[in-house]
Amino acid sequence: MFGALKSAFRTQQPVSAFKSLTQSTPRGFHAVALRFAEQKNTMNPIRPELGASSLFGDVSAHVNEVPVEQGGKATVKEYEFSTANFKTSTKKLRLLANQIKGLDIQNAINQMEFSQKRPGKRVMNTLAFARTNATTQEKYAMDANKLYVDRAWVGKGIYQRRIKTHARGKFGVMHHPTAHLKFTLKERQPESTEAGRPTRSNIRGWKKAKKVWTPLIEDKPIYNPTRTYNW
Numbered sequence: 001m002f003g004a005l006k007s008a009f010r011t012q013q014p015v016s017a018f019k020s021l022t023q024s025t026p027r028g029f030h031a032v033a034l035r036f037a038e039q040k041n042t043m044n045p046i047r048p049e050l051g052a053s054s055l056f057g058d059v060s061a062h063v064n065e066v067p068v069e070q071g072g073k074a075t076v077k078e079y080e081f082s083t084a085n086f087k088t089s090t091k092k093l094r095l096l097a098n099q100i101k102g103l104d105i106q107n108a109i110n111q112m113e114f115s116q117k118r119p120g121k122r123v124m125n126t127l128a129f130a131r132t133n134a135t136t137q138e139k140y141a142m143d144a145n146k147l148y149v150d151r152a153w154v155g156k157g158i159y160q161r162r163i164k165t166h167a168r169g170k171f172g173v174m175h176h177p178t179a180h181l182k183f184t185l186k187e188r189q190p191e192s193t194e195a196g197r198p199t200r201s202n203i204r205g206w207k208k209a210k211k212v213w214t215p216l217i218e219d220k221p222i223y224n225p226t227r228t229y230n231w
Contacts, residue, residue, distance in 0.1 A: 076186060076187070076189065077140055077142050077186065077187055078150075078184055078185070078186050079130065079133070079134040079140050079142060079184070079185040079186075080182065080183070080184045080185075081126065081129075081130035081133070081182070081183060081185070082155075082180055082181065082182040082183075083122060083123065083126045083180050083181045083182075084180060085157030085158065085178040085179065085180045086119070086122060086157075086178060086179070086180070087176060087177070087178055088118070088119045088177070088178070088179050089177045089179060090154050090155075090156050090177070090179045092117065092118075092119065093119055093154045093179045093181055094154045095117070096112070096115070096117060096119060096120060096123055096181070097152040097153060097154050097181055097183070098152075099111060099115075100112065100123070100127070100149050100152055100183070101149055101151065101152045102148070102149065102150075103148060103149055104147070104148045104149075104188075105127060105131050105144070105147040105148060105149065105185065108127055108149050109124055109127050109128055109131075112124035112127065119181075123181060126181070127149075127183075130183070130185060131144060131147060131185070134147065134185050135147075142185070142187055143187055146187040146188045147185050147186070147187060147188075148185070148186060148187075148188050149183050149184070149185060150183075150184045150185065150186040151183060151184040152181065152182070152183040152184075153181075153182055153183075154179055154180070154181055154182075155179065155180050155181075155182060156177075156178075156179055157177070157178030157179050157180055158178055159175045159176065159177050159178065160175070160176040160178070161173055161174070161175060161176075162174040162175075162176060
């Protein structure tokens with residue numbers, strides 16, 4: 001083996017000798033490397049199939065994506081934000097989370113601005129900061145006029161323990177709770193009115209005024225009266 005290699009290098013160029021030896025053993029690793037080196041400068045290199053494609057390959061060429069203009073599904077943008085842990089209880093903060101859930105972002109900010117609850121100002125500043133991030137960052141680039149609070153939930157933070165003194169040299173333990181509020185912002189999509197699908201506008205009896213009380217009609221004749229006493 002080594003003698004044949006030495007004689008081949010003496011008679012011809014090293015590259016041509018390497019090619020002549022690799023052609024006899026095409027299953028070796030050097031043959032695969034040489035074949036990829038030859039295909040490197042070509043215009044249309046061999047690409048792997050879909051099942052064996054690389055992580056860094058052009059995956060969009062294999063996916064049949066339908067644009068939104070032709071009836072494809074639009075990707076719903078979502079932005080999640082959270083406040084830091086601050087001194088409040090989860091029971092008190094849950095009331096504010098239920099208040100802003102489902103509202104537009106500007107309406108939710110107005111509700112927190114005029115709220116009498118102590119955590120209202122903190123939630124208001126967080127909502128305004130989240131709206132700025134969702135509209136200015138290139139990753140999201142959401143429309144401020146379509147933003148609304150899709151979900152809002154409360155999480156428990158660290159409970160600080162403090163000593164509470166009692167009479168006769170005794171003491172107890174006080175717990176100072178902390179909590180945080182998390183919410184998700186989404187863009188409000190136009191409602192699709194499909195043919196034949198029941199909606200609130202075409203449901204029978206929707207928004208129909210129901211009469212709770214009707215006046216007594218005195219001139220209405222009485223049919224089949226009930227039996228009365230004869231006295």
